[in-house]
Structure formats: C-alpha cells, structure tokens
Amino acid sequence: MATPTDDRIADTTRTVEEMGRDAIGRTEAQVIGTSPIERTALEREEELFTVNMGPHHPATHGVLRLLVSLEGEVVRDLKPVMGYVHTGIEKSCEQKSYWKVIPFVERMDYLSYYFNAEAFCGAVEKLLELEIPPRAKWLRTLHLELNRISSHLVGLGTTALDLGAISMFWYCFRERDTILDLMEMSSGQRMHTRYFQVGGVIEDIPLGFEQKVREFIAEMPERINQYAALLDRNEIFLLRTKGVGIVSRERLLELGVTGPLLRAAGEPWDLRKVAPYLAYGEVEFDIPIGTTGDNYDRYKVRLQEMRESVRIVEQCLDGLPEGPWIADDRKVVLPPRHELGTSMEALIHHFKLVTEGFRVPPGEVYHPIESPRGELGCFVVADGSAKPTRVHMREPSFVNLQALRDMCMDEYVADMICNLAMLDPILGGIDR
Amino acid sequence: MQRGILDEEALEEYVQERVITTTFDKAVAWARGNAMWPATFGLACCAIEMMSMVSARYDTARYGAEVFRASPRQADMLILSGRVSIKMAPVIRRIYDQMLEPKWVISMGACSSSGGMFANYAVVQGADKFVPVDIHVPGCPPRPEALMYGILKLRNKILGEPDLGWRDQYEGHGTEEGLRSERAGAISVERAGSAPADGRLVGTATPTAEQLATEARMLAAAEDAQRPISDDAGVPGPDRDLA
Amino acid sequence: MPDAPGLELIAHEINTRHEGSVLGTTYDHEQAALLIGPDSALKVLRYLKEAPGQEYSFLASLHAADYLPRTPRFAVHYELLNMARVERLRVKCLIEDPGEDRLPETDSVTGIFPTAEFHEREVYDFFGIVFRGHPDLRRILMPEDYVGWPQRRDFPVGGDPVIFTNTEDEIPGWTKGS
Numbered sequence: 001m002a003t004p005t006d007d008r009i010a011d012t013t014r015t016v017e018e019m020g021r022d023a024i025g026r027t028e029a030q031v032i033g034t035s036p037i038e039r040t041a042l043e044r045e046e047e048l049f050t051v052n053m054g055p056h057h058p059a060t061h062g063v064l065r066l067l068v069s070l071e072g073e074v075v076r077d078l079k080p081v082m083g084y085v086h087t088g089i090e091k092s093c094e095q096k097s098y099w100k101v102i103p104f105v106e107r108m109d110y111l112s113y114y115f116n117a118e119a120f121c122g123a124v125e126k127l128l129e130l131e132i133p134p135r136a137k138w139l140r141t142l143h144l145e146l147n148r149i150s151s152h153l154v155g156l157g158t159t160a161l162d163l164g165a166i167s168m169f170w171y172c173f174r175e176r177d178t179i180l181d182l183m184e185m186s187s188g189q190r191m192h193t194r195y196f197q198v199g200g201v202i203e204d205i206p207l208g209f210e211q212k213v214r215e216f217i218a219e220m221p222e223r224i225n226q227y228a229a230l231l232d233r234n235e236i237f238l239l240r241t242k243g244v245g246i247v248s249r250e251r252l253l254e255l256g257v258t259g260p261l262l263r264a265a266g267e268p269w270d271l272r273k274v275a276p277y278l279a280y281g282e283v284e285f286d287i288p289i290g291t292t293g294d295n296y297d298r299y300k301v302r303l304q305e306m307r308e309s310v311r312i313v314e315q316c317l318d319g320l321p322e323g324p325w326i327a328d329d330r331k332v333v334l335p336p337r338h339e340l341g342t343s344m345e346a347l348i349h350h351f352k353l354v355t356e357g358f359r360v361p362p363g364e365v366y367h368p369i370e371s372p373r374g375e376l377g378c379f380v381v382a383d384g385s386a387k388p389t390r391v392h393m394r395e396p397s398f399v400n401l402q403a404l405r406d407m408c409m410d411e412y413v414a415d416m417i418c419n420l421a422m423l424d425p426i427l428g429g430i431d432r
Numbered sequence: 433m434q435r436g437i438l439d440e441e442a443l444e445e446y447v448q449e450r451v452i453t454t455t456f457d458k459a460v461a462w463a464r465g466n467a468m469w470p471a472t473f474g475l476a477c478c479a480i481e482m483m484s485m486v487s488a489r490y491d492t493a494r495y496g497a498e499v500f501r502a503s504p505r506q507a508d509m510l511i512l513s514g515r516v517s518i519k520m521a522p523v524i525r526r527i528y529d530q531m532l533e534p535k536w537v538i539s540m541g542a543c544s545s546s547g548g549m550f551a552n553y554a555v556v557q558g559a560d561k562f563v564p565v566d567i568h569v570p571g572c573p574p575r576p577e578a579l580m581y582g583i584l585k586l587r588n589k590i591l592g593e594p595d596l597g598w599r600d601q602y603e604g605h606g607t608e609e610g611l612r613s614e615r616a617g618a619i620s621v622e623r624a625g626s627a628p629a630d631g632r633l634v635g636t637a638t639p640t641a642e643q644l645a646t647e648a649r650m651l652a653a654a655e656d657a658q659r660p661i662s663d664d665a666g667v668p669g670p671d672r673d674l675a
Numbered sequence: 676m677p678d679a680p681g682l683e684l685i686a687h688e689i690n691t692r693h694e695g696s697v698l699g700t701t702y703d704h705e706q707a708a709l710l711i712g713p714d715s716a717l718k719v720l721r722y723l724k725e726a727p728g729q730e731y732s733f734l735a736s737l738h739a740a741d742y743l744p745r746t747p748r749f750a751v752h753y754e755l756l757n758m759a760r761v762e763r764l765r766v767k768c769l770i771e772d773p774g775e776d777r778l779p780e781t782d783s784v785t786g787i788f789p790t791a792e793f794h795e796r797e798v799y800d801f802f803g804i805v806f807r808g809h810p811d812l813r814r815i816l817m818p819e820d821y822v823g824w825p826q827r828r829d830f831p832v833g834g835d836p837v838i839f840t841n842t843e844d845e846i847p848g849w850t851k852g853s
Binding site for chain 2: 817818825830831832833834835837848849
Binding site: 055056057058062063083084085086087088089091092103104107110111154169170173174176177180190191192427428431 | 472473474475476477479480481483484487488489500502504514515517519520523527549550551552553554555572573575
C-alpha cells in the first residue's frame with residue numbers, strides 16, 4: 001500500500017516496513033524497469049527478477065498477462081495486467097434495445113452464458129416488475145445448473161491440463177459435449193444460446209429433451225466418481241495442490257471473493273441458499289464447504305458442486321410444472337406466432353417489439369446471482385426508453401483475481417500456475 | 433486479403449508463389465497440408481469451441497493438427513479464435529511475426545473475421561487489418577465441425593487444389609459486381625432473375641436486346657429523378673404494369 | 676434489504692454522526708439506496724462497515740454510471756452487503772462534472788474495503804473519476820496510453836461503418852482505383 005500521508009486512511013494501511021516487501025504501487029514501467037535490482041525494505045539486499053507471463057501463454061486460461069517478480073523460484077510480487085480481450089460490451093449495450101443486449105451480455109463470461117443472461121434478464125424483470133411463470137423459473141433453473149456443470153468441467157479439465165494430467169481434459173470435454181448436445185436440443189445453439197429472454201425462456205423444451213437429460217443424470221454421478229478416482233488420491237496431484245494457495249477466510253472476504261474459493265475456505269456463502277431466486281428455494285441441495293482453503297479443497301468443492309447440480313437437475317425435471325414458458329405481457333414479450341395471422345393487435349405488438357423494443361420505466365437495480373465463479377451481479381439503469389442507459393456486470397472473476405497475489409505470494413512459480421488454474425478466471429468476464 | 437492491396441505485378445507474383453507446379457512441390461505441399469500444427473491462441477469464446485474440436489468427439493488429430501504448440505516458433509497455423517481487442521492486436525502481430533514460414537492464419541468466428549457483433553471502440557473490425565488471413569470461418573461461435581471444415585479448406589488450399597467457389601459449382605458466372613451496370617446499386621432484376629430455359633441456375637443467360645433497353649431506360653429515368661431504383665421497378669406482375 | 680423505514684433510520688443515524696452526509700434516500704423495487712456527496716463517501720462507508728448495528732462489511736461491487744444530461748452527472752455506486760443478515764444497501768455518491776479540463780474526484784475506499792482496488796481502477800479507466808488515496812490508480816482494461824474515457828455518454832461508440840454494395844465506392848481504398 002502507499003506510504004500513509006493521509007490521515008483518513010492512516011489507520012488501515014500497513015507501512016512498507018511492516019509488510020517487509022515491495023510496495024505494489026508501481027507502474028508497469030517501473031516493474032519491468034531497466035534495473036533488475038530492486039531494493040526492498042528488508043535488511044539484506046535482494047535481487048528480484050521480473051518475468052512477463054502472457055498474454056499469450058498456454059497456462060493463462062485466456063489472455064491474462066502476469067508480471068511476476070521472482071527471487072529464485074519464489075514469487076515476491078505479482079501484478080496482473082488485463083484488458084487484452086476487452087470488448088466494450090457495456091458500452092455497446094447502451095446502443096441496443098433490451099432484447100438485443102442479451103446476446104451481448106452472454107458473451108462476457110463465455111463459459112457461463114446462461115448466468116449472464118439470467119443476471120441481466122432478472123434485473124430487467126425487476127425494473128419492469130414482471131413476474132415470470134413457474135415453468136419458466138424451473139426451466140431456467142434446470143439450464144443454469146446444466147451450465148454450472150459444464151463450466152466446472154472446463155475448469156477442472158484445464159486445471160488438470162496445466163498440471164500435466166491431460167486425460168482429465170479429454171474426459172471432461174466428453175461430458176461437456178453431452179451437455180452441449182442438451183443445450184442444442186433445447187435452444188438450437190451449443191454456446192451463447194439466447195435461451196433466456198425477459199419474461200421467461202424463448203421456447204419450451206422439445207419432446208425427448210427430458211429423456212435425454214435423464215440419461216445424462218443417470219450416467220453423470222458415475223463419471224464424477226471416475227474423475228475423483230483419477231485425481232483424489234493421486235500422489236502428484238496431492239503434492240501439487242495440498243497446502244498450496246491458502247488465503248484466510250477473512251482476507252478473502254476483504255478482497256471481495258465469492259464462489260467456490262470462498263466456500264473452500266470455510267465460509268458457507270451461496271446466494272442460491274441465502275437469497276433464493278428462481279426455483280432454488282424449492283429444490284433440495286447442499287453447499288460443499290472446504291476446511292483449509294487450499295487448492296485441493298477448491299478442487300473438491302467444485303467436484304461436489306457438480307454432484308449437487310446433478311441433484312438439482314433431477315429435481316427440476318421431476319418438479320417441472322405445466323404452463324406457459326414466458327410471461328403474457330404483450331408489451332414486453334413477443335406474441336406467439338399463431339396469433340399473428342388472426343389478431344391485428346398481436347401484429348402491432350410484434351411490430352413494436354421487434355423494431356423499437358419494449359420500454360422500461362426509469363429506475364436502477366442490481367440483481368446478483370450465484371454463478372460458477374461467485375457472485376455475478378447485473379446493474380441496469382433504465383431511463384424510460386427502449387435502450388438501457390447503463391449495463392454493468394459485477395463479474396466474479398474480476399474480483400477474484402485480486403486474490404491471486406495473496407495466493408501466490410512467497411510460493412513457488414509452479415504453484416502460481418496451479419493457483420491461477422484453481423482460481424478459474426474467465427478473461428471474457430474480467431475484461432468485458 | 434482485401435481488394436486493391438497488391439497491384440497487378442505484385443499480385444501476379446503473389447499468385448505464382450502459391451501455385452504448385454512441380455512434383456516435388458506437390459510432395460512438400462502434401463506434407464505441409466497434412467501436418468499443420470496450430471499455435472495455442474485462444475482469445476475468447478471461440479477458444480472453447482476450438483478446445484472442443486481438439487477433444488475426443490471432433491478429433492482434429494486425425495487431420496494432422498495433432499499438437500497445439502505453445503511456442504509460435506514451432507507452430508504452422510494461427511487460429512485466431514475470439515475477439516481481437518485493440519490491446520491484443522500488437523501482441524498477435526508479434527506472435528505472427530515470430531512464426532516461421534510457411535504459416536497460415538485461420539480467422540475463426542465472426543469477431544476475428546470482421547469484428548462480429550462488436551462494432552465499437554475496443555474491437556479491431558477484422559483481424560485481416562493486421563495479419564493476412566487465409567480462411568475465415570463464420571459463426572458465433574462456429575461449431576467444431578465448422579472449424580474443421582475451415583481447416584480442411586485450408587489444407588486443400590495448401591495442396592494446390594483450392595475448393596471451388598460457388599460460382600464454379602453453380603455456374604453463376606456473370607453475376608460478379610464489376611459486370612453490373614456502372615451505377616452501383618442498380619441491379620438488373622430481369623437479368624439476374626431470369627431462369628435459363630434448360631434448367632440451369634442463375635445468371636448465365638445473356639441479356640436480350642429488349643432487356644438491355646429496359647435497363648437503359650430505367651437508368652435514364654433514375655438519373656433524371658435522382659433516386660435509387662426500387663427492387664420491383666419494371667417487373668411485370670398482376671398489379672403492376674410496365675410503365 | 677432494509678425496508679423503507681429501516682432505510683430512513685439508517686440515514687438519520689448517519690446524519691447525526693456526520694452532519695449533512697446523506698442527501699437523500701431512494702427505495703425502488705425493494706432496493707434501498709442512500710444518496711451522498713463526493714466528500715462523504717469515506718465517512719459514510721466506514722460508518723456502515725463498523726457501526727455495531729450496521730456491519731455492512733462486504734463490498735459486493737463498486738461501479739459508476741454517467742447520467743448525462745442530468746446533473747449531477749456521475750454517480751459512483753457502492754453495493755454493500757451484510758452477510759449475517761443478508762441485507763444489501765446501495766450507497767450512491769453523486770459527483771458533479773467539474774468542467775472541461777478537470778476530472779471528477781472522490782475518496783478511495785481501498786483503506787476500508789481492499790476489494791475496491793480493481794473496481795476503482797476500472798471506474799477511473801472508463802469514466803475518468805479520480806479516487807484520492809488509491810494506491811495504484813491507472814488504467815486497467817484499456818491500453819495504458821489510451822486517451823479518453825470510453826464509457827462516458829459523450830464518448831462515441833466507435834467501430835467502422837458497415838459497407839454495403841451500394842456504398843462501396845464511397846469508402847476510399849475499398850475498391851480498386853478509388
């Protein structure tokens with residue numbers, strides 16, 4: 001932290017001497033710098049070597065650049081540099097009608113696209129005070145949990161890939177392809193499906209979908225057991241992950257970290273349980289909690305979350321109510337196609353919705369949900385017109401990345417790779 | 433490559449470098465085309481579909497793209513999968529420059545081909561603004577099979593037998609833009625829309641004198657009125673008469 | 676979420692502690708928000724974090740919005756969360772646009788909430804709002820040497836114009852010979 005010159009923040013920052021290491025308040029130029037010798041506040045002189053990792057690197061899970069100051073093989077300082085896939089989505093959203101914002105927002109955290117859509121649609125539904133029908137709630141929950149499983153699968157697969165366990169990667173992607181088949185069946189598209197719309201879901205699930213999902217959930221627990229058999233007591237995996245990357249629960253809360261990282265550290269915080277939305281209040285599931293907060297706990301938490309998600313999917317299928325899959329309000333939701341041939345009013349509604357879009361009364365809301373990486377919140381400001389004034393996503397990966405420095409400090413560079421993998425960052429979400 | 437980048441001579445040279453003539457060249461091209469090693473360059477969502485393509489179901493290893501090489505010096509092919517942001521563009525160019533000849537670039541997805549849905553300040557509107565792209569694969573994201581199709585098209589290009597364009601397959605010659613009337617936008621509906629008598633598809637029928645005269649008349653009328661010709665001008669139909 | 680009377684109580688308490696901090700309250704769609712000025716951000720947030728009855732110790736999000744043409748133009752939103760009671764409270768810090776050559780300023784809360792570090796850098800990057808006391812205030816997502824504050828409403832969206840067949844000739848360098 002900066003040396004305290006200001007009374008207002010004097011009592012909560014630690015001095016450089018207390019920290020005993022370099023102040024992090026340096027620009028990139030200073031970090032890269034011409035002189036490899038960085039004097040620290042320690043008594044003896046240390047020679048720090050700054051290495052640039054990324055943005056093109058096989059282990060950065062996207063285009064993340066890390067400036068790592070090493071003393072030998074031990075990490076003494078870490079600075080992430082982001083923005084290499086910054087797409088200006090939030091700015092583009094201000095030019096589009098609400099309906100058109102959904103595909104934009106889906107592409108932020110590109111592994112959990114249903115969650116992005118749900119955060120946005122939930123926020124707009126709050127602004128409109130629109131109640132979505134029960135069938136839509138359950139269908140949304142079903143797809144969200146399927147997406148959670150597929151996101152955790154990619155996270156686990158790439159983590160194992162980084163540690164050298166390539167087989168896990170193939171198996172995880174095999175399961176992921178099965179889930180993408182299910183998504184293709186319900187919405188026509190494997191990724192970025194635009195399935196969630198303001199008011200519900202765009203279409204009912206087709207015949208045969210339920211049967212295919214049941215086949216999936218019949219085989220998935222066995223597959224998860226296979227993954228556990230591969231990695232749980234694997235000596236190399238244990239050596240690489242046990243006791244590595246521990247950050248205390250209090251520090252994680254200070255840093256704003258949520259999701260599996262926080263749960264692995266022992267804090268039982270999951271928005272699906274504490275503030276239930278959609279159908280989460282009506283299904284039974286447990287929240288896996290870790291004890292030490294090391295990488296092994298994070299791995300176990302994600303694995304168990306997959307099992308819990310399978311439970312939720314099964315309960316969603318069993319408890320799926322009949323009824324409409326999207327709200328009735330013609331001012332917001334497109335009328336069904338068969339009405340367009342007979343009703344003039346439906347035609348006018350359709351025309352207005354497609355050309356201009358629905359108008360949202362002025363207001364601003366923040367709608368948080370639990371995504372596979374933590375709290376995903378969508379902040380929407382509406383001004384009464386058909387386009388949002390501001391759309392901002394509180395992305396969990398962006399906030400969780402602040403924990404990387406604490407995780408890697410004073411540990412080996414190889415552990416840094418493992419920490420980054422277990423952090424499960426998605427650069428699309430970080431950079432937006 | 434965009435039109436107008438190379439002039440006549442340089443264009444000739446460019447094409448000649450790429451046309452395979454000798455048997456040895458053919459053999460070398462066969463080896464290259466069947467063992468293209470991609471560089472790991474996953475930028476955004478398309479990277480996930482690229483990873484799916486490498487995985488067991490849509491295995492690209494059977495087409496030779498066995499290993500994804502992390503180092504650009506060991507890779508042949510750069511699959512730009514994902515949106516190219518302005519901060520990343522110099523990095524991509526540097527990686528491209530570090531690759532050794534021969535090298536190819538596949539622009540996967542809409543975002544790297546043309547900016548995709550992101551027409552804003554942060555995304556480069558098409559990777560071919562700064563790297564030469566061989567194959568553009570459309571989609572958002574393209575299915576793994578679509579990307580594989582793109583890789584196979586690139587392979588055919590390398591082997592010296594580039595895939596036929598649609599004008600060859602469907603005998604659509606004569607519809608190229610330069611052949612239309614000089615005023616851009618004035619589409620001759622009659623010529624483009626007339627089906628040849630022997631059942632072939634579009635556009636190879638030579639226009640009759642009458643059709644040319646109609647077209648000239650329409651042009652002259654539009655010049656006078658200084659407004660664009662609407663699509664259905666002059667099309668005989670039940671409700672409209674040819675004025 | 677504190678309900679409307681609860682919100683008024685909180686506002687009253689803060690105003691007794693720090694005179695004139697809270698300029699108003701809003702309660703929309705069951706979300707409570709306190710409106711404050713740029714100089715009271717640190718005081719109010721510290722109070723909300725540490726006062727025994729409040730204890731909103733988790734800063735879920737820190738983001739800004741540009742309300743052009745309304746004044747005050749900018750607002751920095753702090754989404755606070757009390758995990759024990761599962762209550763959220765928004766603190767909306769209204770900042771005026773100081774004019775052409777100066778940047779709007781407020782205090783940094785990284786001393787109280789370390790999570791604000793990246794968030795405040797992002798707000799600075801996109802809106803140009805300076806946070807006094809931030810340990811490392813520089814651009815985070817845009818290139819380091821970028822000029823302009825992209826998410827302000829008066830910044831153009833950018834991108835290239837779409838080229839249709841009938842406008843091809845107007846784009847210089849697109850067709851041969853032009």
